[in-house]
Amino acid sequence: MPSVTPVTCTCDSACLRAPLSPAHYNHPGGVGEYQTGLQKHPRMMTLIWLRVALVCYAAGLLYALVALTRTSEILGKVALHASYLGMVFHLVSLTEAVVETGQLASASVHNSESLLAFLIMVVFMLAYLIYKTTTPGIVIFPLVFLLTFVAATGQQPLVFASDVVKKGWLAVHILMIFTGYAALFLSFGASILYLMQERALKSKSSSGMFSRLPALQVIDDIGYRSLMLGFPFMTLGLIAGSVVAESTYGRIDFFDPKILLSVLMWAVYLLMVFTRLNAGWRGRRAAMLASAAFVAAIVAWIANYFSGMHRFIAS
Numbered sequence: 001m002p003s004v005t006p007v008t009c010t011c012d013s014a015c016l017r018a019p020l021s022p023a024h025y026n027h028p029g030g031v032g033e034y035q036t037g038l039q040k041h042p043r044m045m046t047l048i049w050l051r052v053a054l055v056c057y058a059a060g061l062l063y064a065l066v067a068l069t070r071t072s073e074i075l076g077k078v079a080l081h082a083s084y085l086g087m088v089f090h091l092v093s094l095t096e097a098v099v100e101t102g103q104l105a106s107a108s109v110h111n112s113e114s115l116l117a118f119l120i121m122v123v124f125m126l127a128y129l130i131y132k133t134t135t136p137g138i139v140i141f142p143l144v145f146l147l148t149f150v151a152a153t154g155q156q157p158l159v160f161a162s163d164v165v166k167k168g169w170l171a172v173h174i175l176m177i178f179t180g181y182a183a184l185f186l187s188f189g190a191s192i193l194y195l196m197q198e199r200a201l202k203s204k205s206s207s208g209m210f211s212r213l214p215a216l217q218v219i220d221d222i223g224y225r226s227l228m229l230g231f232p233f234m235t236l237g238l239i240a241g242s243v244v245a246e247s248t249y250g251r252i253d254f255f256d257p258k259i260l261l262s263v264l265m266w267a268v269y270l271l272m273v274f275t276r277l278n279a280g281w282r283g284r285r286a287a288m289l290a291s292a293a294f295v296a297a298i299v300a301w302i303a304n305y306f307s308g309m310h311r312f313i314a315s
Contacts, residue, residue, distance in 0.1 A: 046100065049093035050114060051152045056086030060141030067138050076134050079141065083121060090118045090148070112304075114151035115174070117144045119182040123229070127186060127222055133214050136222060139189030169243045176237030181297060183230025184269070188294035190223035191287035198284060220282055223290055231273050238266055261300040268293045 059082035063075050094115065124140045197213045213219070245252045245259075254260060272289050275281040281289070 046093050046096045047152065049089045049096065050148065053086040053088075053090040053093065054145070054148045054152050056082045056089065057141065057145045057148055059083070060086075060137055061145040063134075064138045064141045067135075076137075079137065080128070080134055083125075083137075083141070087118065087121050087125070090114070090121070094118060111151070112174075112178075113147045116178050116181055117147035117151065119178050120144050120147070120185055123179075123182040123186050123226065127226065130225075131214065131218060131222060133218070135193055135213050135219075136186060136189040139192050140186060143185060143189075169240050169247070173237050173240035173244055176233045176240060178237075180230045180234030180237055180269075181301075183226045183233065184290075184293060184297055187223045187226035187230065187290050190219050190226060191290040191294075194219045194223065194283065194287045216283065220286065223286065224276060224282075227269075227272055227276065227290070231269055234266060234269055238262065258300065258303040261296070261303045265293070265296040265300045268296045 060079045063079035066075055097111065120140060121144055124136060124144075127136060128134060193213060194216060197216055197219060200213075201216070241262075242252055252259065254263065268289075272286070272293055275289065276286060
């Protein structure tokens with residue numbers, strides 16, 4: 001009979017030099033707990049990086065709150081650089097999550113909100129590089145902070161709905177749709193600023209944050225370019241999603257809440273593009289329509305919790 005290699009357990013003297021048995025895998029301080037600790041470590045690091053990013057984004061939230069009453073150029077610069085740093089930690093968190101699972105597309109609500117928050121920051125930074133203004137952050141920073149906060153409360157590892165997530169079509173679907181969401185949210189932020197600035201100009205009020213807002217034409221241009229950036233991504237995302245649905249379920253259930261609302265949201269998006277390009281809608285009317293599209297996007301996002309074919313997995 002082959003000899004049994006003894007192991008040493010640190011729990012008590014009775015376990016010293018005892019043969020390795022199945023019980024040791026569940027014993028405090030045993031091999032099982034050690035292996036479990038190794039498995040939890042990457043997951044915890046992903047969560048830690050995300051929470052560090054959340055702390056950085058808090059500077060943006062503070063900037064947004066202060067901007068409601070007065071302007072602070074120094075705080076604006078601090079918030080901008082803190083957001084840069086937050087995006088770095090956020091990217092590390094997302095990258096580690098992908099490395100940990102070997103896959104990109106996640107069905108967990110926490111992972112989805114984390115990815116959406118990061119893409120919103122990417123679109124916001126692109127707008128900043130072009131227009132050199134942080135004023136859309138008054139709307140964007142609180143939204144990103146909220147999404148990241150919800151994502152950072154997740155205590156479970158990445159969860160995947162089925163084997164279909166290994167297919168590239170689903171990864172394309174998620175990235176495209178989320179980029180469309182991010183651009184739409186920036187367009188909404190610009191619309192809110194436009195309405196506020198327009199009202200301030202009519203009332204001849206130039207105090208507080210209104211004195212630092214860009215011209216109406218600049219704000220309108222930010223909303224327009226964000227819209228034109230997001231629509232192709234939203235369209236391609238829906239096409240990729242239809243391919244995933246066909247390959248997974250063999251059909252597309254247009255009466256599913258998520259699918260129905262997503263199509264309606266895309267229709268509102270299309271209407272926004274049409275009115276911009278052909279009807280010549282600018283300014284207030286375009287801002288009101290962008291606000292309606294934002295509400296449609298929020299409703300479509302909430303439908304993820306109730307959909308039968310397209311539902312978030314609780315994490």
